Amino acid sequence: MNWFIKTFSRRHNWSIPYLIFLLIFVVLPMLLIVYYAFHDADGNMTLRNFTKFITNAEAANTFVYSIGIALITTLLCILLGYPAAYILSNSELCRSKVMVVLFILPMWINILVRTLATVALFDFLSLPLGEGALIFGMVYNFLPFMIYPIYNTMQKMDHSYIEAAQDLGASPMKVFTKVMVPLSMPGVMSGVMMVFMPTISTFAIAELLTMNNIKLFGTTIQENINNGMWNYGAALSLIMLVIIFATNLFSDEDEANTNNEGGII
Amino acid sequence: MKKFFAQTYLWLLLAMLYAPILIIAIFSFTETKVLGNWTGFSTKLYTSLFSGGVHHSLLTAIENTFIIAIISAAVSTLLGSVAAIGIFNLHHKKKMIMNTLNNIPMLNPDIITGISLFLLFVSLGITQGYTTVVLAHITFCTPYVVLCVMPRLQQMNPNIYEAALDLGATPMQALRKVLIPEIKPGMISGFILAFTLSIDDFAVTIFTIGTEGLETLSTYIYADARKGGLTPELRPLSTIIFATVLLLLIVINIRSARSKKQSNAQ
Numbered sequence: 001m002n003w004f005i006k007t008f009s010r011r012h013n014w015s016i017p018y019l020i021f022l023l024i025f026v027v028l029p030m031l032l033i034v035y036y037a038f039h040d041a042d043g044n045m046t047l048r049n050f051t052k053f054i055t056n057a058e059a060a061n062t063f064v065y066s067i068g069i070a071l072i073t074t075l076l077c078i079l080l081g082y083p084a085a086y087i088l089s090n091s092e093l094c095r096s097k098v099m100v101v102l103f104i105l106p107m108w109i110n111i112l113v114r115t116l117a118t119v120a121l122f123d124f125l126s127l128p129l130g131e132g133a134l135i136f137g138m139v140y141n142f143l144p145f146m147i148y149p150i151y152n153t154m155q156k157m158d159h160s161y162i163e164a165a166q167d168l169g170a171s172p173m174k175v176f177t178k179v180m181v182p183l184s185m186p187g188v189m190s191g192v193m194m195v196f197m198p199t200i201s202t203f204a205i206a207e208l209l210t211m212n213n214i215k216l217f218g219t220t221i222q223e224n225i226n227n228g229m230w231n232y233g234a235a236l237s238l239i240m241l242v243i244i245f246a247t248n249l250f251s252d253e254d255e256a257n258t259n260n261e262g263g264i265i
Numbered sequence: 266m267k268k269f270f271a272q273t274y275l276w277l278l279l280a281m282l283y284a285p286i287l288i289i290a291i292f293s294f295t296e297t298k299v300l301g302n303w304t305g306f307s308t309k310l311y312t313s314l315f316s317g318g319v320h321h322s323l324l325t326a327i328e329n330t331f332i333i334a335i336i337s338a339a340v341s342t343l344l345g346s347v348a349a350i351g352i353f354n355l356h357h358k359k360k361m362i363m364n365t366l367n368n369i370p371m372l373n374p375d376i377i378t379g380i381s382l383f384l385l386f387v388s389l390g391i392t393q394g395y396t397t398v399v400l401a402h403i404t405f406c407t408p409y410v411v412l413c414v415m416p417r418l419q420q421m422n423p424n425i426y427e428a429a430l431d432l433g434a435t436p437m438q439a440l441r442k443v444l445i446p447e448i449k450p451g452m453i454s455g456f457i458l459a460f461t462l463s464i465d466d467f468a469v470t471i472f473t474i475g476t477e478g479l480e481t482l483s484t485y486i487y488a489d490a491r492k493g494g495l496t497p498e499l500r501p502l503s504t505i506i507f508a509t510v511l512l513l514l515i516v517i518n519i520r521s522a523r524s525k526k527q528s529n530a531q
Contacts, residue, residue, distance in 0.1 A: 015351025015363055018344055018407070022366045025404040029381030030369070036384055084278055093271040099279075101518065106282050108510050110465045112486045113503045117285030119490075120500075124288050140282065201374035204467065208490055218376055225380055225472065230387070237380050244374065 033241070036234030049235030059220055059236070066217035067243075070199040073138040074146075077195045078188065080139065081146035085187070086180070088147070089154035100151065107144045114141050115205045129211050137209040138199050145194040153187025154180075197244055286507055293500035310501045323502070326485040333395070333481060334463035337402035341459040344403065345410025346452050350444070352411065353418040367408045375468030378405055383472040393475025401473040402463045409462065410455035417451035450520070457517050461510065482506070 040046045053059050087093045088100055106114065118137040122129055161183065165175045203218035217240065224233035293311070297304045314323060352363045370378060382401045386393055425447075429439040467483035474484060482502075489496055 012351055012354035012356075014347050015355055015359075018348030018351065018411075019363065019366070021344065021404075021407070022369075025382065025385070025400065026366065026369050029385040032384040032388055033377070033381050080278065084275060087271040087275055090271075093268050099275060102279055103282070105511070105514065106286075108461060108465070108514055109286070109507055110467065110483060110486075110510075112467055112483055112490070113506055114285070116486070116490055116499060116503060117289050120289050120292075121285040140285070143278075143282065197374055201376045202468075203376060204471075204487055221376060221380070222471075225383065230384065233380065234384065237377055240374070241377060248372070 033234045033237050036231050037238040038235075040231055049232050050239075052232060053235060053239065062215050062220050063217050063239075065214075066200055069134065069138065069216065070196050072135060073142065073199045074192055074196045076135070076139045077143050077146035078191070081143055081191065082150060082184075082188070085147050085150035085154055085184075088151050089157075103144055103147050103151075105144075107148070111141060111202075112204060112208075115208050119208055129209060129213075131210070131214060133209045134206055134214055137205060138202075141205065142195040142198060145198070146191040149190040149194060150184060150187040153184050157183050193247060196247060200243070201240060286503075289500050290504045290507065293504045296497070298497055310497055314498050314501050322480060323485060323498075326480040326482050329395075329480060330464055330482040333398055333402060334460050336399050337406055337463045338456050338459040340399075340403050341406035341410050342452055342456045345407040345455055345459075346414050346448060348407070349411045349414035349418060349448070349451075353415065367411055370405045371408050375405075375466070376472075379469040379472030382469065386473065392477070393473055394477050394479050397473045397475065398470055398479070398481070401469050402466065405466070405469060406459035406462050409458050410452070413455035413458060414448050414451040417448040421447045454517060454520060457513060457520075461513055464506075465510070 037049055038045060038047070040048060053063075084103065088103065115137055118133065118140055119129065122133050122136075127133070161179050162175055165179045170178065200216075201218045202216065203222040206214055206216040206219055217236070221233055221236045221240070224230075224236065292303075294306055294308065295304050296307050296309050348363075348367075352360055352367070355363060373381075379401070382397070382404065383393075386397050391397060421444075426439055426443050429443045430436065434442065464482070467487065470481055471484055471487065474481070480488070486499060486502065489499060
């Protein structure tokens, strides 16, 4: 027994190197963001980085504008992606799994290459680069990230609910609004996370799609860091983190609920 | 009728998703400066891409990208597999903490990972370059390796390992002959995944690459695109990257399909 306990303890200790690694390269750097955000360049504690953000019209405007763009992108992705996920998960409408793979594939292509491809498309159609190109590029870049989670939830959905609703005389419209939509909500929520988060944090995409005419919040952060304004950049990063954390809480709550429901059933 | 509309919708969306890439791929075989203006088939862009001249640093960038990807993927696979075995054997609460920590790099947006690591390296006074990029890539790749190896451990029959010990194998032998063969498919998938992630990365790399002139493919594309919009040489380059990623993904998919079949057969 003794040797067994020894080996066992040795094996669970195998997580220690990774724990140390995580502490140095994940936890400590995150704490550094907080530290830099609340200190000035000389190392004195200050809130000036945050007041600077609030009083600086340009940064605040960029922030609001970025959230707007992110919301529009997310909404368009839901509008385009939801029907696609529905069709893909419905065996009557789409039988081949290859289709699903085709929709997921673009997720793995370098985002810069995808963005340059969008620029190429607009060049090809001789359309001007600008806000329209920005939104198209964002939707193009992140649509697969919306379709995939919704498809996944619909795939796992118990289809007898739909049949039950139909048997009980619900119209197709009713089945959709009262059964399909509520049941697929967790997928939509994680899709929203996967689209909203990157849209608000990207920096190179906007630059390339608008010939540097429109700035998003990510670009502002990158510029500050590049220009040596680490403290201000860290404060802006922290603001972004808080927003992402807040949206995360929403979807987490939702997921926890569905997990419980699943457990009960 | 309904099916027809559904199929049309899917194909239209796919056309939208793939049109840009296709245009780039098609026009990588012609010399024109302006897209849409076909000036005859030519592979000149491909040869000029690799033959030096203005783009002499491209070869170095490709070399750097691959070396960084191979080192990061190898270290991530090792670190992640060892960690997965450790986490798998942890007790409930500690396991949850480790899993949460493991999730942070995956949930964090790239820009935050990049900036946080940038701040770490400047605070510690480490000059940014090869080492910092590799460390950064290991940071965001390892969680995915852990996620690839973990299911293999959960599927594994724990009695096999104990049986090996009962039959007189040393823990080292049991590890080599029982545990590693069981988790090997997960390790390989993890390695390929880490490799693709590393090659693909831009946001983290740009913050950790420093100013010593080191370039990877992503930062090269970024610098080039920033300078001159869409320079013709980026077309064959994008096409090659797209084809490579496609190939790697097909390999991963075939592998996972095969392992599913195997586990079904068992």
